[in-house]
Amino acid sequence: xxxxxxxxxxxxxxxxxxxxxxxxxxxxxxxxxxxxxxxxxxxxxxxxxxxxxxxxxxxxxxxxxxxxxxxxxxxxxxxxxxxxxxxxxxxxxxxxxxxxxxxxxxxxxxxxxxxxxxxxxxxxxxxxxxxxxxxxxxxxxxxxxxxxxxxxxxxxxxxxxxxxxxxxxxxxxxxxxxxxxxxxxxxxxxxxxxxxxxx
Amino acid sequence: xxxxxxxxxxxxxxxxxxxxxxxxxxxxxxxxxxxxxxxxxxxxxxxxxxxxxxxxxxxxxxxxxxxxxxxxxxxxxxxxxxxxxxxxxxxxxxxxxxxxxxxxxxxxxxxxxxxxxxxxxxxxxxxxxxxxxxxxxxxxxxxxxxxxxxxxxxxxxxxxxxxxxxxxxxxxxxxxxxxxxxxxxxxxxxxxxxxxxxxxxxxxxxxxxxxxxxxxxxxxxxxxxxxxxxxxxxxxxxxxxxxxxxxxxxxxxxxxxxxxxxxxxxxxxxxxxxxxxxxxxxxxxxxxxxxxxxxxxxxxxxxxxxxxxxxxxxxxxxxxxxxxxxxxxxxxxxxxxxxxxxxxxxxxxxxxxxxxxxxxxxxxxxxxxxxxxxxxxxxxxxxxxxxxxxxxxxxxxxxxxxxxxxxxxxxxxxxxxxxxxxxxxxxxxxxxxxxxxxxxxxxxxxxxxxxxxxxxxxxxxxxxxxxxxxxxxxxxxxxxxxxxxxxxxxxxxxxxxxxxxxxxxxxxxxxxxxxxxxxxxxxxxxxxxxxxxxxxxxxxxxxxxxxxxxxxxxxxxxxxxxxxxxxxxxxxxxxxxxxxxxxxxxxxxxxxxxxxxxxxxxxxxxxxxxxxxxxxxxxxxxxxxxxxxxxxxxxxxxxxxxx
Numbered sequence: 036x037x038x039x040x041x042x043x044x045x046x047x048x049x050x051x052x053x054x055x056x057x058x059x060x061x062x063x064x065x066x067x068x069x070x071x072x073x074x075x076x077x078x079x080x081x082x083x084x085x086x087x088x089x090x091x092x093x094x095x096x097x098x099x100x101x102x103x104x105x106x107x108x109x110x111x112x113x114x115x116x117x118x119x120x121x122x123x124x125x126x127x128x129x130x131x132x133x134x135x136x137x138x139x140x141x142x143x144x145x146x147x148x149x150x151x152x153x154x155x156x157x158x159x160x161x162x163x164x165x166x167x168x169x170x171x172x173x174x175x176x177x178x179x180x181x182x183x184x185x186x187x188x189x190x191x192x193x194x195x196x197x198x199x200x201x202x203x204x205x206x207x208x209x210x211x212x213x214x215x216x217x218x219x220x221x222x223x224x225x226x227x228x229x230x231x232x233x234x
Numbered sequence: 235x236x237x238x239x240x241x242x243x244x245x246x247x248x249x250x251x252x253x254x255x256x257x258x259x260x261x262x263x264x265x266x267x268x269x270x271x272x273x274x275x276x277x278x279x280x281x282x283x284x285x286x287x288x289x290x291x292x293x294x295x296x297x298x299x300x301x302x303x304x305x306x307x308x309x310x311x312x313x314x315x316x317x318x319x320x321x322x323x324x325x326x327x328x329x330x331x332x333x334x335x336x337x338x339x340x341x342x343x344x345x346x347x348x349x350x351x352x353x354x355x356x357x358x359x360x361x362x363x364x365x366x367x368x369x370x371x372x373x374x375x376x377x378x379x380x381x382x383x384x385x386x387x388x389x390x391x392x393x394x395x396x397x398x399x400x401x402x403x404x405x406x407x408x409x410x411x412x413x414x415x416x417x418x419x420x421x422x423x424x425x426x427x428x429x430x431x432x433x434x435x436x437x438x439x440x441x442x443x444x445x446x447x448x449x450x451x452x453x454x455x456x457x458x459x460x461x462x463x464x465x466x467x468x469x470x471x472x473x474x475x476x477x478x479x480x481x482x483x484x485x486x487x488x489x490x491x492x493x494x495x496x497x498x499x500x501x502x503x504x505x506x507x508x509x510x511x512x513x514x515x516x517x518x519x520x521x522x523x524x525x526x527x528x529x530x531x532x533x534x535x536x537x538x539x540x541x542x543x544x545x546x547x548x549x550x551x552x553x554x555x556x557x558x559x560x561x562x563x564x565x566x567x568x569x570x571x572x573x574x575x576x577x578x579x580x581x582x583x584x585x586x587x588x589x590x591x592x593x594x595x596x597x598x599x600x601x602x603x604x605x606x607x608x609x610x611x612x613x614x615x616x617x618x619x620x621x622x623x624x625x626x627x628x629x630x631x632x633x634x635x636x637x638x639x640x641x642x643x644x645x646x647x648x649x650x651x652x653x654x655x656x657x658x659x660x661x662x663x664x665x666x667x668x669x670x671x672x673x674x675x676x677x678x679x680x681x682x683x684x685x686x687x688x689x690x691x692x693x694x695x696x697x698x699x700x701x702x703x704x705x706x707x708x709x710x711x712x713x714x715x716x717x718x719x720x721x722x723x724x725x726x727x728x729x730x731x732x733x734x735x736x737x738x739x740x741x742x743x744x745x746x747x748x749x750x751x752x753x754x755x756x757x758x759x760x761x762x763x764x765x766x767x768x769x770x771x772x773x774x775x776x777x778x779x780x781x782x783x784x785x786x787x788x789x790x791x792x793x794x795x796x797x798x799x800x801x802x803x804x805x806x807x808x809x810x811x812x813x814x815x816x817x818x819x820x821x822x823x824x825x826x827x828x829x830x831x832x833x834x835x836x837x838x839x840x841x842x843x844x845x846x847x848x849x850x851x852x853x854x855x856x857x858x859x860x861x862x863x864x865x866x867x868x869x870x871x872x873x874x875x876x877x
Contacts, residue, residue: 080557081711083752097751102557117751124748128717152741153721162710181552184535186720188710 043111050105057085057100060113067100067113068122068142070129070212071163076172078102079164082129084142086121088112097121119146127152129161133213136161159215160190166207166216176200179207179216190219198228237512239520241398244513248395251386260295260337261315262286263378264324267302267461268496269618270309274325275299278310281329286337295337298387301377301465302457304619305365308348313360313378320360321346351615351637368634370597370605371621373581377465382500385507388468394513396584397472400479401521404587409480410436413583415591417603422448422539422576422681423756425602425669431573434563436481438571443483445474446548446567448576449490449497450532450539453652454703456683458607459577461619463490463497466581467504471527473580475514476587478525481573486527489544491534501529536653536707540755541566541574543709554709555755576681578607598624602668606682612649613688615640622667629663632686643688646787647771651680653700653707654760656767657693676767678760692789693772694779698726700764708757715758718749722765731792734780739769784855791835794854798839800825800862802849805869809839809850823869827861 039050043065050059055078060067070082078101085100090110097118100111112118126148130139134150134157143150162181167190170179178196181188192201201220208217238244264270264279279299286295305311308322314336321332324346335341348357350364357363360378380387388394400409414429435443447470451459462470474486490498505527508514516524530548537543538553545567547553558565566572582604586594595603602624608631611617615637622631628648632638639645647657656677658665665671669679687696705719722745725738746762753759769776778784785793798809798818803825810818810826817833820826826849828839843850 078557079711080754081713083713083754086752098559099557099752099754103559120744121748121752124718124744125713125752128713128721128748131717131721154724161713162716183710185708185710186705186716188716 039105039107041105041107041109041111044113052105054105055101056087056089056098056103056105056111059105060100060111065113068145069101070138070161071165072101073165073169073210076165076168079168082125082161082163084122084125086118086125088115088118122146123148131155132157133159133161133215136213138212158189159213159218161213161215162188162190163212165210165212166190169207169210174200174204174206176204178204190216192220192223192227194223194227197223237510239512241402241519244389244394244398244511244519247511248389248392251390255390258316262295262297262332262337263300263313263315264297265302265309265311265378266299267306267309267377267464268457269302269306270311273309273323275310277326278312278324278329281326282333285329285333289333289338291333291337298381298384300380301382302461302619303360303378304371304374304461304621305363305616306619307615307617311378312346318359318361320348320358320363322348365616365618365620365635365637368626368630369621370623372585372597372605373462373469373578374607374619374621376469377461380466382465382467383503385468385504385511388466392588393468393584394472394508396587397475397513398519400476400587401519401523406436406479406482409476409587412587412591413480416586416594417591418579418582418586418594419602419669420575421578421582421606421679423678425679428575428579431563431575432477432481434561435483435571435573438564440570441482442485442570443481444485444487444567444570444572445477445481445483446487446489446544446572446574447474447580448539448541448544448574449488449494450534450536450544451494451577451681452491452534452536452539452707453681453683455611455685456609456652456681458609458619458682460494460497462577462581462607463494464500467497467500468508469581469584470577471501471504471508471514473583474527475518475525476583477573477575477580479523481571483573484524484526486525487548487567488527488529489532489538489548490529491538492531493534498529498531505529535709536703537709537755537757540757542755544574545572552709554711555757557754578682599666599668599671601670602679606667606679608667608682608684610636610684610686612684612686613639613643613691614686624668625666627664627666628658631667631684632663636686639686639688643690645686646689646691647687647693647696647768649677649685649687649696649700649764650683651678651763652683653703654678654757654763655680655683656763657687657696657771658767659771676770677763690787690789692730692785692787693768693775694726694785695730695787695790697765697768698723698730701726701761704757704761708761712752712754712758714749714752715754715761718745718753719758719761721745722749722762726765729776729779730785730790732779732783732790734776734783736780738780739773739776742769778855782855786854788852788854790854794835794852795830795858796828796833796835796837796839797851797853797858798826798828799849799851800866802847803869804847804849806844806847808842808844812838812842814838825862825867825869827867830858 048063067085069085071079080102087100123146130150131153182191282297312321312324348363418428419425532538538547541562542556543553607621649657701723705723708715710716749762815834817829840850
């Protein structure tokens with residue numbers, strides 16, 4: 036299989052078939068912001084922050100780079116007026132829930148996002164799914180999952196599983212961009228399995 | 235009857251069915267579709283059967299409960315063959331008269347026939363009713379002739395002839411070519427050419443492929459797919475088998491929402507019957523082609539109609555869309571090539587194979603071929619399902635077939651394409667209905683919902699309603715859809731409540747752009763349409779709400795007041811007696827007054843005030859006049875002086 040050549044921000048890059056635009060950019064040291072992406076996990080495509088502009092045979096489209104397959108001859112722009120505007124809105128929407136999350140505060144500076152643009156609803160979880168996916172795909176315990184749908188969706192620990200494994204693992208803790216997960220865990224522990232794991 | 239081993243055996247079985255049926259003997263067809271059942275069709279059917287038996291006519295007269303013929307407004311619908319006499323709004327008490335008059339004496343019961351509201355003329359035959367006259371019913375027409383529980387009815391009308399033709403005389407490639415040549419575009423949403431979708435799957439490397447029926451219809455007010463599934467399930471099944479043959483799939487799925495229990499039942503039965511006759515299963519009609527069908531009941535989440543979410547749900551996971559840029563026809567269900575078409579698309583396939591692509595393309599516009607079924611609802615005289623050739627104008631559908639807007643109200647807009655479609659205003663009524671034409675107007679074909687709105691409809695409130703629906707139905711996986719719709723809904727609600735601010739329109743536009751460009755699936759990408767199209771055509775209504783705190787349609791509760799015109803009030807007391815909030819003060823011969831502080835703006839007084847007085851008025855954006863001073867409240871007899 037031959038290498039694929041295309042352009043990111045004016046720089047010619049190479050990839051092998053099957054790579055995503057994000058992977059190629061990261062390999063070449065080109066920065067694209069992400070929130071729900073993790074190299075050990077299956078792509079999720081939920082936060083949409085890694086959106087980029089792609090010009091393909093004269094057509095311009097907006098795609099999320101974490102799942103868009105690298106293809107020969109395409110021209111990728113990681114920043115443009117519109118890309119920045121979309122990222123700014125996404126950040127503002129997330130900051131309505133978690134205004135102080137360090138990652139969001141950092142990115143807000145870059146894109147000029149106003150944390151108070153939209154009515155605040157401090158639920159803190161931004162549904163990136165990193166904890167849920169890590170526990171399912173890497174830890175393979177499924178101690179935490181999403182419940183409900185849409186705007187009512189939230190993360191929830193499964194007490195029976197969490198009581199058994201979570202105290203010794205906690206690998207999801209550092210993944211959470213808003214620290215909500217820890218709070219959810221402590222709460223779940225206090226309510227449903229107090230004392231488990233403590234001697 | 236045993237398995238049919240060859241196309242010829244199917245044909246002779248068909249002849250046998252026909253020979254057992256005397257085309258001249260009377261048959262009573264009663265619509266047993268959901269709408270008519272709701273108006274009492276089940277009882278009508280039972281009484282017909284009883285009455286026919288009591289009169290000793292059972293041997294010569296047959297009765298059947300059929301699929302929905304579409305004229306739901308006038309149900310229960312009864313059609314008596316062979317004369318095709320059509321009776322509307324038939325109740326159980328009418329049955330003895332129908333049996334005595336029409337069946338025994340061949341006399342028409344005039345009062346049950348359609349009466350033209352304008353001319354008062356009666357229409358005896360179904361095809362003479364204006365609602366049907368302007369339609370072109372190629373897919374829906376068999377519904378009223380079929381008892382969906384009897385495969386014999388479908389066979390008698392030429393059912394499975396297309397399958398026999400395809401398996402007996404055509405290669406799989408020829409079937410595909412015919413469908414491609416027909417230019418049929420998917421009836422479920424965006425209108426992707428079905429033939430090209432099939433070809434993509436056929437050419438995909440992976441040898442195991444699937445064909446799937448998307449029967450997850452969930453648009454508010456739409457029931458086209460439901461009527462076909464319940465009324466003529468074999469036509470969809472035959473289309474699916476043909477699709478399987480053309481793309482090289484040996485397994486097909488019906489993804490049906492659980493809210494359609496009758497559809498689920500009828501499809502199961504259809505599959506069983508088709509298997510029994512060897513029209514499904516192994517070695518179909520002796521051709522060597524194997525095909526099996528599985529029914530999957532969805533939980534009725536609107537997002538599961540989206541192709542990748544539907545497939546994820548079929549796999550047994552939560553129905554969330556997949557973030558992939560590879561089409562489902564190449565990598566779909568279980569990562570295998572999967573052709574997903576909606577109910578109406580599949581139902582068209584047997585007709586295309588049977589009658590040929592040229593027949594199909596003879597109807598329609600340049601880019602949209604064939605007919606399309608619409609569910610015509612809202613502020614329209616004739617509610618129901620209509621099937622028209624593509625290219626018919628909205629005006630013809632709404633006025634010629636739909637009978638226009640009731641109660642002398644003025645047409646305001648028609649919402650097409652389901653919740654994520656758009657509103658088309660009056661000046662575009664002569665727009666031809668087609669995929670590209672509707673998209674150009676800022677709406678879409680969608681699966682064919684058509685909601686007519688009159689002057690009393692507030693377009694900001696309409697946008698709020700549809701965005702609310704989509705906010706509820708969003709799966710919540712991606713930020714622009716989950717969070718963007720939540721904020722859009724909040725801002726729109728504020729505007730309709732008189733809490734709109736300068737800059738709200740721009741904020742909504744920004745959220746709309748983000749949802750359109752950055753959402754994961756089609757639900758999010760198209761969700762801003764109700765807002766964008768109403769802003770495009772009715773911007774002044776948004777501005778009136780925000781700037782003047784006024785609802786021009788007098789519909790938004792928080793922005794209106796009810797007021798009794800002292801010159802018109804006769805002191806009849808109707809409004810006072812029915813006001814649930816005790817907000818109306820008055821007495822016999824005393825002008826009535828509404829206490830604005832107590833009024834909950836429920837509108838009861840407005841609705842009950844007798845039309846000849848029409849003394850209750852709605853006000854918006856203007857102060858409510860002070861109540862009449864006590865000394866002037868006594869009503870003097872002035873009606874006669876005024877004439």
